[in-house]
Amino acid sequence: MASLRELGELEVLRRLAAARRPPTGTVVDSGDDSAVLRGESGRDLVVTTDALIEGRHFLPDWFSPEAVGERLAVANLSDIAAMGAQPRWALLSMGVRPEHDADALVALQRGLAAALARDGAGLVGGNVAGVEGSEWFSLTLIGDSVEGAVWTRRGARPGDHLALSGHPGRAGAGARLARSLGPAAKAAEWRPLLDAWIAPTSRVALAQALGREGGVRAAIDVSDGLGAALELLCQASGVGALIEDDAWPEDAPLELAALGLGMPLSALRLGPSDDYELLLAIEPAARETCRAVAAAAGAPLAFIGRLTDTPGALMLRDARGADRPLEAPGYDQFAGGG
Amino acid sequence: MASLRELGELEVLRRLAAARRPPTGTVVDSGDDSAVLRGESGRDLVVTTDALIEGRHFLPDWFSPEAVGERLAVANLSDIAAMGAQPRWALLSMGVRPEHDADALVALQRGLAAALARDGAGLVGGNVAGVEGSEWFSLTLIGDSVEGAVWTRRGARPGDHLALSGHPGRAGAGARLARSLGPAAKAAEWRPLLDAWIAPTSRVALAQALGREGGVRAAIDVSDGLGAALELLCQASGVGALIEDDAWPEDAPLELAALGLGMPLSALRLGPSDDYELLLAIEPAARETCRAVAAAAGAPLAFIGRLTDTPGALMLRDARGADRPLEAPGYDQFAGGG
Numbered sequence: 047m048a049s050l051r052e053l054g055e056l057e058v059l060r061r062l063a064a065a066r067r068p069p070t071g072t073v074v075d076s077g078d079d080s081a082v083l084r085g086e087s088g089r090d091l092v093v094t095t096d097a098l099i100e101g102r103h104f105l106p107d108w109f110s111p112e113a114v115g116e117r118l119a120v121a122n123l124s125d126i127a128a129m130g131a132q133p134r135w136a137l138l139s140m141g142v143r144p145e146h147d148a149d150a151l152v153a154l155q156r157g158l159a160a161a162l163a164r165d166g167a168g169l170v171g172g173n174v175a176g177v178e179g180s181e182w183f184s185l186t187l188i189g190d191s192v193e194g195a196v197w198t199r200r201g202a203r204p205g206d207h208l209a210l211s212g213h214p215g216r217a218g219a220g221a222r223l224a225r226s227l228g229p230a231a232k233a234a235e236w237r238p239l240l241d242a243w244i245a246p247t248s249r250v251a252l253a254q255a256l257g258r259e260g261g262v263r264a265a266i267d268v269s270d271g272l273g274a275a276l277e278l279l280c281q282a283s284g285v286g287a288l289i290e291d292d293a294w295p296e297d298a299p300l301e302l303a304a305l306g307l308g309m310p311l312s313a314l315r316l317g318p319s320d321d322y323e324l325l326l327a328i329e330p331a332a333r334e335t336c337r338a339v340a341a342a343a344g345a346p347l348a349f350i351g352r353l354t355d356t357p358g359a360l361m362l363r364d365a366r367g368a369d370r371p372l373e374a375p376g377y378d379q380f381a382g383g384g
Numbered sequence: 385m386a387s388l389r390e391l392g393e394l395e396v397l398r399r400l401a402a403a404r405r406p407p408t409g410t411v412v413d414s415g416d417d418s419a420v421l422r423g424e425s426g427r428d429l430v431v432t433t434d435a436l437i438e439g440r441h442f443l444p445d446w447f448s449p450e451a452v453g454e455r456l457a458v459a460n461l462s463d464i465a466a467m468g469a470q471p472r473w474a475l476l477s478m479g480v481r482p483e484h485d486a487d488a489l490v491a492l493q494r495g496l497a498a499a500l501a502r503d504g505a506g507l508v509g510g511n512v513a514g515v516e517g518s519e520w521f522s523l524t525l526i527g528d529s530v531e532g533a534v535w536t537r538r539g540a541r542p543g544d545h546l547a548l549s550g551h552p553g554r555a556g557a558g559a560r561l562a563r564s565l566g567p568a569a570k571a572a573e574w575r576p577l578l579d580a581w582i583a584p585t586s587r588v589a590l591a592q593a594l595g596r597e598g599g600v601r602a603a604i605d606v607s608d609g610l611g612a613a614l615e616l617l618c619q620a621s622g623v624g625a626l627i628e629d630d631a632w633p634e635d636a637p638l639e640l641a642a643l644g645l646g647m648p649l650s651a652l653r654l655g656p657s658d659d660y661e662l663l664l665a666i667e668p669a670a671r672e673t674c675r676a677v678a679a680a681a682g683a684p685l686a687f688i689g690r691l692t693d694t695p696g697a698l699m700l701r702d703a704r705g706a707d708r709p710l711e712a713p714g715y716d717q718f719a720g721g722g
Contacts, residue, residue, distance in 0.1 A: 077620075125418045
């Protein structure tokens with residue numbers, strides 16, 4: 047165990063470089079001023095960046111270094127999945143304290159690289175800067191896609207079916223439980239919620255499988271909250287949405303968390319929560335194919351409603367068939383409380 | 385004037401997006417989960433990332449928001465220039481306090497975008513996160529190059545001439561003067577040094593012009609210190625170097641700063657200093673062409689010595705023809721003092 051200060055920057059960079067393998071397409075690895083990458087012609091580049099900040103997006107008591115790396119990878123992979131693209135190359139920029147254990151930094155990179163590798167991507171470079179206060183890790187992920195084939199938020203049409211992967215709300219509930227219960231949140235009943243927060247799954251494989259079949263007209267990642275994502279997709283596509291309350295997937299752990307936290311279930315499901323899940327607009331004829339593709343990929347996919355021709359109207363139909371407006375606040379980086 | 389907290393994240397992102405124009409090749413701008421870019425086939429991608437941290441890489445009293453943006457752009461442009469590549473697309477990830485003035489953030493993006501645009505690149509996306517302590521700005525810059533044509537640190541050969549752009553040492557001297565003299569560092573005699581620190585120039589145009597002529601065998605950016613850069617280039621190429629003291633460009637302001645700061649001139653020139661200049665290994669036959677190209681590009685370029693066949697030996701020849709080892713420490717992110 048040695049701190050970054052003890053080893054010095056060059057040795058830290060050397061250890062990080064030695065602990066990873068350059069992914070396919072790497073012409074010059076990160077030991078130069080820039081990395082050089084060779085893609086395939088006829089493919090579009092798809093790029094995104096997202097950061098995790100200590101104390102805000104992860105709590106060191108709850109996250110191993112590997113888990114921080116994995117979560118950062120999944121946060122970015124999710125944005126590439128939401129475009130229906132293939133992740134390829136990543137660059138990691140970090141601000142770390144001089145006292146940081148160098149082995150822990152290598153472990154963080156290992157978790158990051160493992161999560162990238164599961165989806166066919168790899169780390170090609172980065173930057174390390176010394177900080178005094180909160181540490182931060184910012185990843186930029188470059189993917190690619192067949193030219194002109196990306197999904198955006200803009201292609202949905204009235205009548206399209208709305209499909210949702212996974213169980214949004216769980217990650218936010220897990221974070222709330224950890225903050226309010228402390229170590230007691232490690233009890234077995236909260237495990238699916240803590241896992242969603244600490245060890246989320248990427249939906250790249252699902253998106254790639256759906257992309258091969260066709261039928262997805264628009265997509266968005268729900269990591270700022272499902273309600274906010276639905277609103278953004280409808281705005282971008284000029285449509286409205288009707289969600290069917292009884293079409294939602296059962297989520298017993300989340301229902302229990304709603305009771306335990308004293309919050310409405312709908313606030314957990316629709317409000318701010320760092321779940322790296324996808325909301326998809328699917329043409330009606332492709333519904334059953336997409337359902338089968340998701341099942342084959344081992345990814346939960348629920349059809350929760352459809353899009354309407356009333357731009358901006360987000361409605362919820364309850365079990366008795368009555369419609370009312372859907373209300374769901376998104377997450378704001380700058381709102382108080384942190 | 386409104387703070388980020390007052391406006392909320394979505395409005396801040398909207399203002400930042402409205403205040404920029406997507407660069408050439410942008411298929412989907414940053415208003416989606418990822419940006420989508422279309423390059424030219426037969427070109428390699430060249431990618432880099434670098435960050436500026438408040439209090440360490442910039443002092444708010446000395447840097448306008450535009451200047452922070454420009455300096456961040458130049459720090460990354462310099463890595464692309466050192467590969468002989470063309471900058472294309474950038475993503476900005478930032479950690480900012482909720483109290484940050486939104487107009488100032490738009491101004492920072494304006495400075496960044498202007499510096500990128502001067503070299504043919506543009507901003508395509510980013511991420512904004514709220515922080516409590518020091519603010520930070522991390523840029524990832526993607527460039528491209530004719531397939532297989534990039535410069536690396538590895539191509540230098542014994543006998544190659546060493547060329548150096550600009551006046552390394554000035555930025556570090558400027559930062560030291562600002563910290564030690566306070567407002568008195570704004571005196572006219574320190575102006576070239578303060579400018580090198582606050583408003584550095586990118587060498588992309590020089591690198592592109594040299595690339596068109598050929599003759600550059602290896603290149604490196606000197607922003608971690610000229611001595612460290614020379615050592616890395618020699619290590620990577622398996623050569624040594626002989627620097628001629630009297631071939632150095634005259635630098636009266638830097639000499640004055642050495643006196644004022646009580647430091648040896650060589651420590652300022654060779655030691656840690658954030659100068660975004662290039663050190664190039666040039667084949668002997670191309671020396672005069674490269675000199676003419678630099679003059680035409682309006683970029684100072686000095687030939688300061690040549691490479692030798694003694695791997696790892698870095699020597700300095702003084703005005704009387706005597707050789708002695710060159711000693712120059714690089715910059716370490718994690719060393720004390722910050």
